[in-house]
Structures are given as C-alpha cells and as structure tokens.
Amino acid sequence: MTDSPTNPGAPADEPSGHEHHERAAQAIANDVVARVLARAGTARADGGTVHTDHDGEQLDLEERTALRRVAGLSTELEDVTEVEYRQLRLERVVLVGLYSGGEAAALDAEISLRELAALAETAGSQVLDGLLQRRQKPDPGTYLGSGKAVELAQLVLATGADTVVVDGELAPSQRRALEDVVKVKVVDRTALILDIFAQHAKSREGKAQVELAQLEYLLPRLRGWGESMSRQAGGQVGGAGAGMGSRGPGETKIELDRRRIRNRMAKLRREIDAMGPSRETKRLSRKRNAIPAVAIAGYTNSGKSSLLNALTDAGVLVENALFATLDPTVRRTQTEDGRVYTLADTVGFVRHLPHQLVEAFRSTLEEVGSADLLLHIVDAAHPDPESQIAAVREVLADIPGIHDVPEIVVLNKADIADPAVVGRIQRREKRTVVVSAHTGEGIAELREIVADALPRPSVEIDLVVPYSRGDLVHRVHESGEIDQEEHVAAGTHLRGRVDAALAAELDRVAAQAS
Structure with missing residues (x-):
C-alpha cells in the first residue's frame, strides 16, 4: 500500500511544499559548511601571525608552537619512545551545529561554526568536515535526532575522524547517547574552550583556575564503564590509589571519584583565595601611590595583546589564535606630559563563555572592576562585531564596580575593516577611537584620549x-x-x-x- 501524496493535484515527481523547504534548508546548511571549511573569516584564515616591532622577540610563542600537536604521532608509549618530547596526537574532527529559522539564523550559525573551527584549530585539531541541521530545538536524546545522528556516524566513518565537536553545550546523557551512535569521542563547545585554556595557562594561579573549571565541568559528566559503576570500594577491598582511610562505607567507584574531585576542587578554591591577597596588595600599592589603572578587555583575538605592546612595548605574546593570552599582564607606561599609569591585559571573552570559567577567573576579572578606565577592544574586521561587543558586556556586567568605570570602545584592525561597519559601530557607541595595532594608525590619538580620560590630581x-x-x-x-x-x-x-x-x-x- 502506497502513501497518498500530500498534494493530490501535483504531478507524482514534483516535491511537496514540505520537501521543498527541507531541500532548501539542506542547501543552505551545505553552503554554510562549505564556507566554514574554506576558513572564510576564521581567526586562522590567513594562516600566520603578523608581528610588529613593538612585539619584541616573542620567545613565549616559540615555546608554544614547539609543543603543538602533530599529525601521525600517538600518545601510545611505543610511538613516542623515539622522540625527545611527548607530543599529543593531532585530533581529526567533524563539527556539528544547529540553527532554527531562515537565512538570518543560518548566518548566525555560520559565524558560530567559523568560531568553533578556529577554536578547534587553536586546540591543535584538524577540521575535516561539518554538519549543520535546521531544527527548532536540540533533540533531548542525541542532540541531533536519530536520523541525523546516523548520518553523522557515516560522515565520521567516511572522513576517518576521531572526534565530533558540537557547537553547543551537551547534557551528559546527550553526549553519551551521541557517542554510542557515532562510536567516537564527542566533545561540546565548553569542553573545547576548557582544553584551550588548559594548554595556554602558564601562571600558578591561571593553572589552578583552569583546573577548577575543568573539574566543575567534569563532575556531573563522570561516566562509569561496565562493572565499575556498581563495584563497591568500601571495607578492606584494595583499590588502585585508594588506601585505608580514603574510602567511605560501601562507596561505588564513581562515588569515590566524585568525592576525590570535590576534595580537589575545595583545595583549588583555597589556593586561589590564598593568591588573592598578593594581587590585592599590588593593587592597593598602586592606588596608594595614586597610579591610575587602565584595563584592556575584549573578545578573544581582537588584538588586545598587540595593542598593549603598541602602547607600552611590553613584548607580551601575540598569536593569531583564540585565547592566546590567559594570564593577566600589567605594564607601566606614561602620558605625553609624564603622568604614569598602568595597563592591564585580561583574558579574552567568547560567546557562550563557559560559566565555570567565568567563576574561576572572577578574581582575575576584578582587575577590570577596580580600574579607572576600560578600553574595550573590538575586532572591527569581524563579520559580526556587534555580537562580540554584546558577549563581552554580558560577562563584564557581573563584575563588581564595573558600572562606575568609564568605557572607550577601541575599534582595532582598521587597516582591514570595512569603513561602513566602522561607521555603524561609531554611531551606536558613545566614545570610540579607530586604530590598527599592526600599522600604528590611531595609536597616537588613543594615547591622547586615554590621557584626557585618566583622573587628574586635584x-x-x-x-x-x-x-x-x-x-x-x-x-x-x-x-x-x-x-x-x-x-x-x-x-x-x-x-x-x-x-x-x-x-x-x-x-x-x-x-x-x-
């Protein structure tokens, strides 16, 4: 028995209205994925990092690129015995995204997927392919729905990918269900950002903050395998790494793991709190000596470190990658009339920045709330700079004292930005200045604006x-x-x-x- 056609009057070979919409949506999705894979507009699009004389020798960058993940090298012991340093295997990833609505929603999804591709490459992965699906809301089971999940499994098999990266935050059950279908590791946007932070953190405080955020993310996502879910660890049973006095009565292995994670998180919080007085002492010392403070904030890869180097010759690390700078850098400089002030470079923001990271880095972000002036750096050459401005302000809004800090919007990368986009932002924002940290355009004007905005002795x-x-x-x-x-x-x-x-x-x- 055959199904009756949707439209009895239509020829048998003509698609129904629903099928036509589905094909149109699929065509839009395919075009978006093609542009994303072509790296149009991603942070890594031009392939390299351009430095100026202000950036110094960039020794940190040399050290970081030496530890990049490399293709064809596994972390299995037999594969790394012949190399001097243990390098991570380059992960081969497929990107997955959702969008709801028409072409405007597809454009937003494209910008987000471009950013996800840049994040994956910054983490050291190779982006092989992508899948974009139109649906009103994520499937509660597999995020994509059973049909698309099977299609994704076939794509993973065809490309030889070993990881799927989802442009969103997955519930623990969604991640498990999707892994069961595609048979490879599945990570979400949050896990990817945490991985980049873990690679780039250098200071003791930065490492502690990132580890705390990772553990907060991991705790609800612990997955017991096989018998370990129900195996009892209490009593006198010996367990690897768990001796007498470390077990509760009748704890299962996963409960023991959770307790260890909670204990480690409590220890990290105490360590981070203990580092606070040192930073506060430095801050109070600057205030006691009446040295004004200027904070640099903005979206990741908007050019904050390049601008700091242009203003102070600080020589901090500059890399054409997302989240190149994690540890805050404070440098002294002075106005033309000789007044000394400090410039603090802070961690970059991103859309849907994991709340675990915002909480972990709250102590560092307080540097912004205690500043006398905020330089909000914007990548004027980005396809959607307004959404980046909104994402930064969303995070800054939760910082105590931020509403009392005057803000100047610095439109960076003017040498490659569309003048129409620059003009549009200038009309929307109260105080703006257009600069290029690369060419030096507008830097002198920015110095003057900063000097005028700093509090003057009275x-x-x-x-x-x-x-x-x-x-x-x-x-x-x-x-x-x-x-x-x-x-x-x-x-x-x-x-x-x-x-x-x-x-x-x-x-x-x-x-x-x-």
Missing part, C-alpha cells in the same frame, strides 16, 4: 621639599602635574597639583622643615 601645591626627601619629589613627578620646579637653598620648590594623600604628606614634611 590639590594645588606650592611648597619646598627638603633635598633629603627626593622620594617625594619622584612621586610628584610620577603621579602629579608640575607647573614649576626650582632648586633653592632649602630644597626643591614645587608648584602644581597632586592627589589628596600625597598633598597631606608633602605639607607635613614641608612644615617640619620650616
């Missing part, structure tokens, strides 16, 4: 500082504004403006000397 001074207190004269040079400086018999005669705390100290010293 207390007038006209006094003589004894020659024995040269340290105070130095502080006036660093944080004050000097109109007149003259060396007289009793000491250095200064006329100008300083902050209230320094003015009180100067008055006390001048009074004691007179």
Whole structure:
C-alpha cells in the first residue's frame, strides 16, 4: 500500500511544499559548511601571525608552537619512545551545529561554526568536515535526532575522524547517547574552550583556575564503564590509589571519584583565595601611590595583546589564535606630559563563555572592576562585531564596580575593516577611537584620549621639599602635574597639583622643615 501524496493535484515527481523547504534548508546548511571549511573569516584564515616591532622577540610563542600537536604521532608509549618530547596526537574532527529559522539564523550559525573551527584549530585539531541541521530545538536524546545522528556516524566513518565537536553545550546523557551512535569521542563547545585554556595557562594561579573549571565541568559528566559503576570500594577491598582511610562505607567507584574531585576542587578554591591577597596588595600599592589603572578587555583575538605592546612595548605574546593570552599582564607606561599609569591585559571573552570559567577567573576579572578606565577592544574586521561587543558586556556586567568605570570602545584592525561597519559601530557607541595595532594608525590619538580620560590630581601645591626627601619629589613627578620646579637653598620648590594623600604628606614634611 502506497502513501497518498500530500498534494493530490501535483504531478507524482514534483516535491511537496514540505520537501521543498527541507531541500532548501539542506542547501543552505551545505553552503554554510562549505564556507566554514574554506576558513572564510576564521581567526586562522590567513594562516600566520603578523608581528610588529613593538612585539619584541616573542620567545613565549616559540615555546608554544614547539609543543603543538602533530599529525601521525600517538600518545601510545611505543610511538613516542623515539622522540625527545611527548607530543599529543593531532585530533581529526567533524563539527556539528544547529540553527532554527531562515537565512538570518543560518548566518548566525555560520559565524558560530567559523568560531568553533578556529577554536578547534587553536586546540591543535584538524577540521575535516561539518554538519549543520535546521531544527527548532536540540533533540533531548542525541542532540541531533536519530536520523541525523546516523548520518553523522557515516560522515565520521567516511572522513576517518576521531572526534565530533558540537557547537553547543551537551547534557551528559546527550553526549553519551551521541557517542554510542557515532562510536567516537564527542566533545561540546565548553569542553573545547576548557582544553584551550588548559594548554595556554602558564601562571600558578591561571593553572589552578583552569583546573577548577575543568573539574566543575567534569563532575556531573563522570561516566562509569561496565562493572565499575556498581563495584563497591568500601571495607578492606584494595583499590588502585585508594588506601585505608580514603574510602567511605560501601562507596561505588564513581562515588569515590566524585568525592576525590570535590576534595580537589575545595583545595583549588583555597589556593586561589590564598593568591588573592598578593594581587590585592599590588593593587592597593598602586592606588596608594595614586597610579591610575587602565584595563584592556575584549573578545578573544581582537588584538588586545598587540595593542598593549603598541602602547607600552611590553613584548607580551601575540598569536593569531583564540585565547592566546590567559594570564593577566600589567605594564607601566606614561602620558605625553609624564603622568604614569598602568595597563592591564585580561583574558579574552567568547560567546557562550563557559560559566565555570567565568567563576574561576572572577578574581582575575576584578582587575577590570577596580580600574579607572576600560578600553574595550573590538575586532572591527569581524563579520559580526556587534555580537562580540554584546558577549563581552554580558560577562563584564557581573563584575563588581564595573558600572562606575568609564568605557572607550577601541575599534582595532582598521587597516582591514570595512569603513561602513566602522561607521555603524561609531554611531551606536558613545566614545570610540579607530586604530590598527599592526600599522600604528590611531595609536597616537588613543594615547591622547586615554590621557584626557585618566583622573587628574586635584590639590594645588606650592611648597619646598627638603633635598633629603627626593622620594617625594619622584612621586610628584610620577603621579602629579608640575607647573614649576626650582632648586633653592632649602630644597626643591614645587608648584602644581597632586592627589589628596600625597598633598597631606608633602605639607607635613614641608612644615617640619620650616
């Protein structure tokens, strides 16, 4: 018995309206995947990292690229005995995404998949193919639905991929169900970002923050295999790595693993809290010396580190990759009239930044909330810079004190940006400046804007500082504004403006000397 046609009046070989829409959606999805695989607009599109004279020798970059994952080299012991360093096998991945709606939704999905491809390549993987499906909401079982999951399994088999990367956050049950169908490892966007952070963290605090975020992500996703799900670890039973005093009564292996993870997370939180006073001491020291602070924030790969180098010659690592910088860098520089201020480069943001990372890096992000000025760096050459601005502000909104910090939107990469896009953002934002950290365009103007926006000392001074207190004269040079400086018999005669705390100290010293 054959099914009756949807439209009895239509010829037998003409597709129904539903089939026509499905074919059109599939054509759109195929075009999106083709453009993503062509690397159009990804961070790695031009293949290399361009440096300027301000970037210095970039020794950190040399060290990082030496540890890149390489093709054809497994982590199995027999494969690595002949090489000096143990390098990770290059993962071969297939990207998976969903979109709902028409061409506008497909464009958003394309931008997101481009970013996912760049994330995968930054993590050291090779992107082989992609699959984009139109559906209103993810399937609660396999995320894609049973039919598409089978299609994905065939694509994985045909390409020889060993990993599937999903452009979204998978529930533990969805990941398990999808792995059971495709027969290879499945990771979601969150896991991929965490992997990049784990590779790039260098400082002790950065490593602790990343490990904490990874464990928070892992805890609900522990998967017991075979008998280990029900095997009891209590009593006097010997277990690998679990001796007497480390087991609860009748704990299963997965419960024991969860308890170990929770204990490790508690230890990491204590370590991170213990590192806080050191950072706070440095911050208070700068405030006590009345040194204004400028924080650099923005989307990942928008050029924050390049801009820091252009402004200060700091020589921090610059790489054409996502999340190249994780550990905050603070450098001193000064305005044209000699006022000293600090510039702090912070971790980059991304759409759907894992909440575990936001929580773990909250202590670092507080550097932004205590700043006197925020430079919000935007990649003006990106296909959708407005969504990047929104993503950054979404994360910044949760930082205490951020609403009191004046913001300047710095439109970077002006040398390759579309002038129409630049103009559009300038009309939407209150204070903008257009620059190129690569060519130096607009950097002088940015310096002037920063100098004008920094808080100025407000207390007038006209006094003589004894020659024995040269340290105070130095502080006036660093944080004050000097109109007149003259060396007289009793000491250095200064006329100008300083902050209230320094003015009180100067008055006390001048009074004691007179």
